[in-house]
Amino acid sequence: MWRSTSCLRLSAAGKRTTTTISEGSLARRSKIEHWSHSRAISTTSAPEVVRGHASSRQASGAAAVKLKPLPSGTSDQHGAVARTDVPTSRIDDRKVVVGWDTQTWSRYHHIWLRDHCRCPQCFHPVTKQRLVNTFEIPFDVKPVAVESKPEGLEVTWPSSQPHTSFYPWSWLRRNSYDPPLARPPPVEKILWGTKILQDPPTVTYEQVMAEDERGLFKWLSNVDKFGFCFVSGVPPTPEATEELSRRIGFIRETQYGTFWDFTSDLAKGDTAYTTLALGAHTDTTYYTDPCGLQLFHLLEHTGGSGGATLLVDGFYVASILKELHPTAYDLLAGVRVPSHAAGEPSALYTPTPRSGYPILRHSHSDGELTQVRWNNDDRSVMSNLEPSMVEEWYDAIRKWHKLLTSADSEYWIQLSPGTAVVVDNHRVLHGRSAFTGKRRMCGAYIGVDEYRSKLAVLSEKFAPDDVVRDTSAYASVNGRSLWNPAL
Ligand SMILES: C[N+](C)(C)CCCC[C@H](N)C(=O)O
Numbered sequence: 129m130w131r132s133t134s135c136l137r138l139s140a141a142g143k144r145t146t147t148t149i150s151e152g153s154l155a156r157r158s159k160i161e162h163w164s165h166s167r168a169i170s171t172t173s174a175p176e177v178v179r180g181h182a183s184s185r186q187a188s189g190a191a192a193v194k195l196k197p198l199p200s201g202t203s204d205q206h207g208a209v210a211r212t213d214v215p216t217s218r219i220d221d222r223k224v225v226v227g228w229d230t231q232t233w234s235r236y237h238h239i240w241l242r243d244h245c246r247c248p249q250c251f252h253p254v255t256k257q258r259l260v261n262t263f264e265i266p267f268d269v270k271p272v273a274v275e276s277k278p279e280g281l282e283v284t285w286p287s288s289q290p291h292t293s294f295y296p297w298s299w300l301r302r303n304s305y306d307p308p309l310a311r312p313p314p315v316e317k318i319l320w321g322t323k324i325l326q327d328p329p330t331v332t333y334e335q336v337m338a339e340d341e342r343g344l345f346k347w348l349s350n351v352d353k354f355g356f357c358f359v360s361g362v363p364p365t366p367e368a369t370e371e372l373s374r375r376i377g378f379i380r381e382t383q384y385g386t387f388w389d390f391t392s393d394l395a396k397g398d399t400a401y402t403t404l405a406l407g408a409h410t411d412t413t414y415y416t417d418p419c420g421l422q423l424f425h426l427l428e429h430t431g432g433s434g435g436a437t438l439l440v441d442g443f444y445v446a447s448i449l450k451e452l453h454p455t456a457y458d459l460l461a462g463v464r465v466p467s468h469a470a471g472e473p474s475a476l477y478t479p480t481p482r483s484g485y486p487i488l489r490h491s492h493s494d495g496e497l498t499q500v501r502w503n504n505d506d507r508s509v510m511s512n513l514e515p516s517m518v519e520e521w522y523d524a525i526r527k528w529h530k531l532l533t534s535a536d537s538e539y540w541i542q543l544s545p546g547t548a549v550v551v552d553n554h555r556v557l558h559g560r561s562a563f564t565g566k567r568r569m570c571g572a573y574i575g576v577d578e579y580r581s582k583l584a585v586l587s588e589k590f591a592p593d594d595v596v597r598d599t600s601a602y603a604s605v606n607g608r609s610l611w612n613p614a615l
């Protein structure tokens with residue numbers, strides 16, 4: 129173990145203290161520090177086991193990086209019980225080879241390992257940013273030694289830049305690229321049709337607003353799984369609805385304002401501000417980065433009828449289209465659709481590139497459907513179609529439309545004051561029936577990154593990833609593991 133004389137302290141009991149960090153106490157980004165480090169002689173019985181490196185340049189007032197003791201069953205200089213399933217490791221010409229078992233090996237390039245060192249001098253423990261200068265690592269850097277420790281791989285780099293790095297086994301396995309090894313499956317998406325009306329995902333306002341954020345995690349987990357979730361018991365005011373929206377993250381301001389409270393007065397240049405029916409669509413298709421979530425709360429509807437809310441699971445409908453009409457599916461996945469928002473004199477939105485994006489967007493890595501982007505009212509001129517494709521494309525979107533509007537796909541609900549709904553605008557389409565009378569709807573957009581960030585923070589707390597669980601005991605700073613696979 130190493131005693132760092134660097135710059136961050138967790139209290140001896142491992143409780144987080146207020147961390148003040150002086151810039152001077154960290155290695156500069158400009159070059160790799162020539163480390164001098166003293167091999168700690170402490171044993172794991174000491175209250176704190178420290179991992180890191182003494183920088184040859186100590187800023188004044190640096191406190192020691194003190195992390196919590198390694199997990200039980202850890203070996204130390206005095207031969208405490210070590211785990212028996214420690215992977216093997218050896219140095220090859222350009223890579224370190226780790227043997228997980230007799231059949232499974234991973235190879236990590238030396239420069240890759242050095243670049244991913246997460247000691248406090250190479251990786252800022254508070255900001256989780258790289259400090260080591262990647263471009264000053266000798267391209268042919270090669271370890272002088274590797275050692276398989278119970279909790280991870282220890283690599284000692286050449287004496288010209290003396291430095292010891294440590295990589296937890298769980299982190300190495302998760303990030304194995306030669307070969308890629310099994311990774312946890314993505315969160316299950318539950319596809320639904322009209323029958324979701326029997327038991328739609330719902331949480332209470334009280335749960336969502338509770339200080340411990342467990343209810344907030346439940347709400348966003350439902351959105352992640354179903355693409356939408358109701359919140360019942362919301363005070364029927366724009367103020368309470370805005371506060372509810374901000375529980376997720378800051379609201380995304382657009383040409384329609386920040387928190388919107390609208391009715392059919394054409395206050396903004398969009399048909400949402402009329403009494404017209406709106407077919408199933410996703411919003412802001414005309415932005416390069418369409419909004420992530422959309423929250424709606426009907427505050428009032430008097431003196432008329434209609435104005436029911438429509439929800440359609442775009443992933444569900446796409447799965448049926450793929451099954452029944454694969455050629456049409458491929459066209460929707462390949463043809464770019466331009467769109468615009470031009471109803472406000474002060475705004476004329478079109479996406480970059482101007483040709484827009486396909487209706488169905490897929491992950492490049494695994495081909496999974498990741499986004500539905502469809503608003504036929506906001507679609508611009510289809511000027512990029514090959515002449516031979518024109519009729520085929522129109523046939524494809526007719527097949528798409530037919531499935532979107534089928535009784536099996538449509539989930540109609542009459543919202544009422546007190547029940548808000550949040551929709552994943554990258555998956556679930558929404559719409560409404562025409563209406564008469566005075567109808568007042570409020571809500572907000574949340575950016576997709578704000579939504580995913582909040583869900584990630586809540587997941588760290590309530591459903592941590594295996595690598596986070598494995599490493600947080602000894603490598604957490606400000607409640608975040610340095611080895612979080614998201615980093
Ligand atoms: C939600 N709010 C009423 C503020 C605006 C609605 C804008 C709808 C627009 N046609 C789109 O699809 O993005």
Ligand SMILES: O=C(O)CCC(=O)C(=O)O
Pocket residue numbers: 400406411435436437558559560569
């Ligand atoms: O008025 C509604 O219920 C929904 C309007 C709409 O589709 C939108 O604002 O995007």
